[in-house]
Amino acid sequence: MIVGIDLGTTNSLISVWENGAARLIPNSLGEVLTPSCISIDEDGSILVGRAARERLQTHPDRSAAAFKRHMGSDKQITLGKRAFRAEELSALILRALKEDAEAALGQPVTEAIITVPAYFSDAQRKATRAAGQLAGLKVERLLNEPTAAALAYGIHLRDSESKFLVFDLGGGTFDVSVLDLFENVMEVRASAGDNFLGGEDFVNSLVDQFFEHNKLDKRYRDNAHFMQRLTAQAEAAKRELSTAPRALILLTEGAHNLSMELDEASFESLCAPLLARLRQPVERALRDANLAGAQLDNIVLAGGATRMPLVRRMVARMFGRFPACDINPDDVVALGAAVQAGLKSKDAALDEVVMTDVSPYSLGVEVSMQYDSGGHSLGHFDPVIERNTVVPVSRVKVYYPVQDQQTILEINVFQGEARMVSDNIKLGTLNVQLPPGTREDKAVNVRFTYDVNGLLQVDVTPLKGGESTLLVIEGNPGMMSQQEIAECLASLSQLKIHPRDRIDMRTLVARGERLYQQLRGSVRDRLSLEITRFEGGLNTQDKRIIDAAARHFLEVLDDVEHQHAGNPFGDADL
Incomplete structure (x- = not known):
């Protein structure tokens, strides 16, 4: 069985070509997006995905995210007492996705198409292949992310001819590709990009502005707990500005209440240097393809960061038209990887589709x-x-x-x-x-x-x-080296991975701990009691009791998050 995998900076997805169509495979929580986060629990077990993301704020020294940016480097990322390479952390994400697919498909998964940014270097591509090997996967092909997005769109356009540009802005990387589609041949004309430009950089701009607005010194940057909480608030504000005219970042640190309010116009002004960097690869790709923007039939968006209105406005201004958003930008790369998996397995529904790609570098x-x-x-x-x-x-x-x-x-x-x-x-x-x-x-x-x-x-x-x-x-x-890969494989195999069938319960606990740290007063005390009650239910190991406790605890968490999202200092009752 060949699967398609979008190994992303922020989220990762796994997909399969089945019954003539691409399908996303949900994880054990029933979600198709698995956060690209790893955390080591107090008992030494590894948490992957949403449970690990919830612990970024509460256990920053034991948790990691956005490590895709370090692929192909010798950077060591320390979690607890153990140091990992980015390949090893990525392998843990891939292993979790592999287990999800095996549970959903009812058969072993041994081969994968893994997507990479088009502008990934030789070392970064080899590191991605090594991560797949560490996860127990034979990597059939590394597929450029914008090419994958084009495949997902191109299947719907097979009977027509068109020239289109894929604008792929993910959490940590930016890619652009210009493609020709004709007579069932999808030809990449040119690719360009920036391996250090993505949604994370827009969040970092908000973080930097928050420091300047509140006149905070370096001591706050050295406080890992504070930085994780601020980053989470900045990410939430960025998302809120996609649907609301204003957003508020609000934090408490000791006796200080810190805040910053901003609107969409100020956010766009703040991010002007990043928007300028987005234009450069687009212009280079068009020059290399010998095309003008007006000659393109369509602009395709991929990557979760393209949800930001300021990015969509910039693209619309550049090309004088609105970009295509027919497919969820979070899903499109993984769906394209599934199409490539179908091509690799020679599915009859795809027997007339041919695809070519290009070298992104000289x-x-x-x-x-x-x-x-x-x-x-x-x-x-x-x-x-x-x-x-x-x-x-x-x-x-x-x-x-x-x-x-x-x-x-x-x-x-x-x-x-x-x-x-x-x-x-x-x-x-x-x-x-x-x-x-x-x-x-x-x-x-x-x-x-x-x-x-x-x-x-x-x-x-x-x-x-x-x-x-x-x-x-x-x-x-x-x-x-192959020897290093073998040593890492042996080391990773000794790690205790949190049981997949109970990760939903561990995720609830991690979410409760995150909310507990954000709150204070009587609401915090009552939440502590609810967490203890839920853990008591887990300790019974009685499925009926655990399921009832989980339903109640989830209702409590949803209620707390809804009531106190904008006011972590209130004392309202649960």
């Missing part, structure tokens, strides 16, 4: 340039594969050593668009043994092969005899 080597005077300028970037070349692709170039007496040629591989390699991203180095002779005798073929998963292989072969040398990544912090 890939090349470091070279020296000779001055007219005879000297050399070092550190120049020479592309072997230009960005937005259709993949899979293989390109070869001939290179020469600088001097006759060289015995080793060092090939440094980079990705990026800058003229100098110092401004691009180094992917790796390989050293080639050169035969004797003049520099002309020591010429080498450098072949770059880039596949549909966005994975690069570099092959260097001397023209006058000698063995081929494959790229070996050296010192890249984003790469995990």
Whole structure:
């Protein structure tokens, strides 16, 4: 069974192609969105999803979110007494999604199509593949997120011809792709993006403004509990501004009541630098596709952050029309991954659909340039594969050593668009043994092969005899060796994952603890009593008693959250 997975910064989803259609699979809470959050409980068990998200405010030192941004880096994220790589935390999300799918489908899930931002680097893609391996999945393909969104929309348009742009703004990344649809062929013309621009950055702008408005010093930023509570309030305010003209951020810290009110106009002004950054990849993608905005038949939105009215207004202003919102932007990437899974499994309903993709980056080597005077300028970037070349692709170039007496040629591989390699991203180095002779005798073929998963292989072969040398990544912090993957797999297998069939109860407790910390006065005391009563019901291990206690406790939590959402200081009765 092949599934499609949208491994997101904020939320993750799993889907399947079934009976000729894409279908989202709910988790154990009956929700299709699983928050991309991990927490370690006091008993050492791992909580995944909403239960972990509820603990971000109450147990910030034991909980983590938005770790997708650290994929392909050597950053360690500490939860309790244990440090994790982003791949390991992502693997726990993938494992939970896999278990949800197996429970829903009634059969083992071993293969997956996993989506990645189109602008993910080589190291980030390899890290995503490693996360899938750690979760016990064979990753059949890494699919670019805007391409997945286009697949979800393109199925409805198969009998027509159109040019459209996918505007994909998620929690942590931004991608844009320009596509052609004709004769059941979906061709990506160009992709661009920003791996560090997403909904989280709009929330961070509110957080920064809250600090300035209330004249808070660095001590507050160093307080993990305060920062998590403020971030949650800022996220809630951002969402509220999507449906209401004004929003209020209100916090208490010690004896201080802190607040900030803002309207949509002030929020848009605050986020002006972020909106300007959104325009740049759009303009680049259109230039690379040799298209003007007026030549597009449609603009497709993907990613939860596109719900913000200020983003939709910006897109409408750029293109002079309203974007398409036919499919829920939270769901569209996962649905497209299911379509790709159907294509991979050769479903009869999709046998006429063909899809092509492109390389989002230029890939090349470091070279020296000779001055007219005879000297050399070092550190120049020479592309072997230009960005937005259709993949899979293989390109070869001939290179020469600088001097006759060289015995080793060092090939440094980079990705990026800058003229100098110092401004691009180094992917790796390989050293080639050169035969004797003049520099002309020591010429080498450098072949770059880039596949549909966005994975690069570099092959260097001397023209006058000698063995081929494959790229070996050296010192890249984003790469995990097979031995490291095996060690992580063994380590993760020893972790105690909270039982899936009781995660709903643990989520209720975590939600109660979060609300308890937000409240004060008599309402807080009464909520504490209700939490204790609910935990007492859980300890009976009697399903009838537990279910009744859960229903009552859920009603209590809903009532508290409704009555005190805007006033955490009130003393109203439960």
